[in-house]
Amino acid sequence: MRTAYSPDQIRTAESALMAGLPAGTLMQRAAAGLAVVCARLLTGAHGRVYGSRVTVLTGSGDNGGDALYAGARLARRGARVVAVLAGSRTHEAGLAALRAAGGRTVAFTEEESLGLVGDADLVLDGLVGIGGGGALREPYATLAKATADTPALVVAVDVPSGVDSGTGCVEGPAVKAHVTVTFGAYKTALFVDPGATRAGMVELVDIGLRPHLPEPEVVAPADGDVAALLPRPSAESDKYRRGVVGIVAGSDTYTGAAVLSAGGAVRAGAGMVRFASSAEPVRLVRARWPEVVTTILDTTSEVSLDAIGRVQAWVVGPGMGTGPEAHALARAVLAADVPVLVDADGLSVVAADRALLRRKAPTLITPHAGELSRLLGVPRERIEARRLEHVRRAADELGVTVLLKGSTTLIAETGRPVRAITTGTPWLATGGTGDVLSGIAGAFLAGGLSGYDAASCAAHVHGLAARVAARGGVPGSGEAPIAALDVADALPEALRTL
Ligand SMILES: NC(=O)C1=CN([C@@H]2O[C@H](COP(=O)(O)OP(=O)(O)OC[C@H]3O[C@@H](n4cnc5c(N)ncnc54)[C@H](OP(=O)(O)O)[C@@H]3O)[C@@H](O)[C@H]2O)[C@@H](O)CC1
Ligand SMILES: Nc1ncnc2c1ncn2[C@@H]1O[C@H](COP(=O)(O)OP(=O)(O)O)[C@@H](O)[C@H]1O
Ligand SMILES: [K+]
Structure with a gap:
């Protein structure tokens, strides 16, 4: 049975796991798994990671941090990575890692950002994860809408932004992903429509959460x-x-x-x-x-x-x-x-x-x-x-x-x-x-x-x-x-x- 959990259940399990680990370990595990999936997708679609164009949509929370660290890993493999900084603030260590790896960053402006989404080989959606709530505010909503029209592969980080991770509800524009890379455990929204349809194929990255998880909210029999x-x-x-x-x-x-x-x-x-x-x-x-x-x-x-x-x-x-x-x-x-x-x-x-x-x-x-x-x-x-x-x-x-x-x-x-x-x-x-x-x-x-x-x-x-x-x-x-x-x-x- 695949098992899915609410954001609160995930956060409680995360706290228990983090108590015994150096700070930042889980984000590194998450980003490493995310980068592996992105590299595989790019290789499948274009034959290589080197030279491919990756646009990272970056929100203000840890979801953006995951995306920036994964972007850094792809940049080190020769991808041309640009992060669109859409939040009121940005995960600082993730930003530093991307820049150190040769990635570029741009502040959100509509014309340039939509151009970057439209011209990419892969768009990484790190706007919001389990910390999201309600309809996406601007400029996230504009960026989320643009994912429906780009020819790029769209990879959602943890959950597609705009989808409520605990219920699968979609209240406004939401990212439409080909693949969602989710961390530690499936989120309820990944099994429940209309959210599930937004997620595309779902890949689970093990970050060690399993022993700390309670009874699931939703299960999907295999x-x-x-x-x-x-x-x-x-x-x-x-x-x-x-x-x-x-x-x-x-x-x-x-x-x-x-x-x-x-x-x-x-x-x-x-x-x-x-x-x-x-x-x-x-x-x-x-x-x-x-x-x-x-x-x-x-x-x-x-x-x-x-x-x-x-x-x-x-x-x-x-x-x-x-x-x-x-x-x-x-x-x-x-x-x-x-x-x-x-x-x-x-x-x-x-x-x-x-x-x-x-x-x-x-x-x-x-x-x-x-x-x-x-x-x-x-x-x-x-x-x-x-x-x-x-x-x-x-x-x-x-x-x-x-x-x-x-x-x-x-x-x-x-x-x-x-x-x-x-x-x-x-x-x-x-x-x-x-x-x-x-x-x-x-x-x-x-x-x-x-x-x-x-x-x-x-x-x-x-x-x-x-x-x-x-x-x-x-x-x-x-x-x-x-x-x-x-x-x-x-x-x-x-x-x-x-
Ligand atoms: N748990 C785990 O085990 C692990 C979790 N990890 C990762 O952390 C992620 C959770 O990170 P998180 O808690 O920082 O929240 P996150 O999803 O980035 O969003 C919060 C920010 O979004 C914003 N915002 C919210 N709603 C909005 C809206 N409607 N419209 C617009 N903006 C909105 C709001 O910003 P503000 O309003 O403050 O500017 C808020 O501060 C999780 O999904 C996973 O990727 C992994 O690294 C490893 C292990
Ligand atoms: N978009 C969809 N994707 C997959 N299954 C669907 C979709 N829409 C409907 N279904 C399934 O098709 C069936 C339709 O059942 P129902 O609405 O009772 O039709 P009818 O009354 O004509 O027999 C249900 O099993 C439903 O889950
Ligand atoms: K996301």
């Missing part, structure tokens, strides 16, 4: 962590022991969601999938997934799930509509004493009647920001801007496990670190992929995983499958548009890689 959790069949398995998932989805208006959710469950390895809905979705599910056992529900009379047969977990919601019939169905499913996943229209139903979520067995909800907005009564834009805060709040307030979909997916459960899943691809942003996810997570719930683990594993393999599908199954190839059903069909290939 392939191995997910592989260790996934339910796998053994010689003793039969279809019932592997877990039967029941899906209540689709309606005569929305049939596709049913096929997609059932497909996610089938391909993710449910022992058996039972599906119940009105006649048309049942017909289509049977046509696409003949292995699914189906029941046509008569919603004109009292809803009973008894006819469907026993299941170890339910999925309810995709495409089911939001009228009185959907409400009755959701009520019946949520009355069951097995884990239930609520998605899509099911979330609209429970948003109108949150008491439905008060139950003994585990509940997992899988909203996107719009659906969570309805559940919490908070505007969608606010949820998108403050994803970590709201996924936690939803878990606490609703007493359920929450999977918040988006470019990075967050999973929250009260008392546990938030899990961040970053395996996806922007090609996943297409209609119906969320329905596939509900089926995958339902299969894992039925396979015996907790809501927290089922959600994490499902989002992780969903992202991997999307990548497999986008590459047409050819490792290393470029990515192309995908349809939701492609994601379901790519699940076995994705699972084979774990």
Whole structure:
């Protein structure tokens, strides 16, 4: 598991570590690691460090100090380094080191500074790190904006400036980095959007902080962590022991969601999938997934799930509509004493009647920001801007496990670190992929995983499958548009890689 920490946690760990070390040791470790990454990037892009043009954006704090020391190391290898001094003051020892190594410094003026950003081979963003707060002030904001337009490689020092390191929030202009070199431990923002997207690839430089770190705020499972959790069949398995998932989805208006959710469950390895809905979705599910056992529900009379047969977990919601019939169905499913996943229209139903979520067995909800907005009564834009805060709040307030979909997916459960899943691809942003996810997570719930683990594993393999599908199954190839059903069909290939 990669683990991430708040600025306060990092500072406490840093103090404990520094107590036993000569002053300046940590900054030297950080700068050395940063310079190694920059040298590697320059060599990769231009064949050498010597003669390359490096612009160091320097703020007033230690983040600027790291950048200046790294600039000095690159200057000693022959790079032409210019530091733009943007702060009210500058890290003095770092400045002296850069000058002694032959680097140049200029005070910020808009024309010259933007020219230096535009003409560089590599821009080093040392404006603010974990000491930053709120929207960037000028002239930092102007410099941060310029990083979006330069052809140079942009390397952020510790965190991209303009991104709140503790939350991932971005309140104004922020640096858009290709690579972020972070020190000692990952910062929360590096796993949580919109900040995570600003960071690009993240490289961690070990400065010895690990023994002093507390419980993390956010964790990002790696392939191995997910592989260790996934339910796998053994010689003793039969279809019932592997877990039967029941899906209540689709309606005569929305049939596709049913096929997609059932497909996610089938391909993710449910022992058996039972599906119940009105006649048309049942017909289509049977046509696409003949292995699914189906029941046509008569919603004109009292809803009973008894006819469907026993299941170890339910999925309810995709495409089911939001009228009185959907409400009755959701009520019946949520009355069951097995884990239930609520998605899509099911979330609209429970948003109108949150008491439905008060139950003994585990509940997992899988909203996107719009659906969570309805559940919490908070505007969608606010949820998108403050994803970590709201996924936690939803878990606490609703007493359920929450999977918040988006470019990075967050999973929250009260008392546990938030899990961040970053395996996806922007090609996943297409209609119906969320329905596939509900089926995958339902299969894992039925396979015996907790809501927290089922959600994490499902989002992780969903992202991997999307990548497999986008590459047409050819490792290393470029990515192309995908349809939701492609994601379901790519699940076995994705699972084979774990
Ligand atoms: N912890 C560790 O283990 C290690 C930490 N290390 C490094 O130290 C970094 C933290 O350094 P730090 O504490 O000096 O703060 P930092 O991020 O440079 O920024 C502070 C200054 O920024 C400014 N500022 C703030 N907000 C602003 C805004 N919105 N808009 C504009 N300006 C704003 C504000 O300046 P002022 O307003 O005072 O002019 C403030 O003084 C850390 O990220 C890492 O790189 C490594 O060397 C090794 C080990
Ligand atoms: N930009 C993105 N990058 C990666 N994954 C994304 C992005 N946008 C959306 N996704 C993922 O795509 C899926 C979309 O789900 P959802 O919004 O429920 O769609 P639908 O309701 O059409 O099925 C989610 O798993 C979400 O995390
Ligand atoms: K920075």
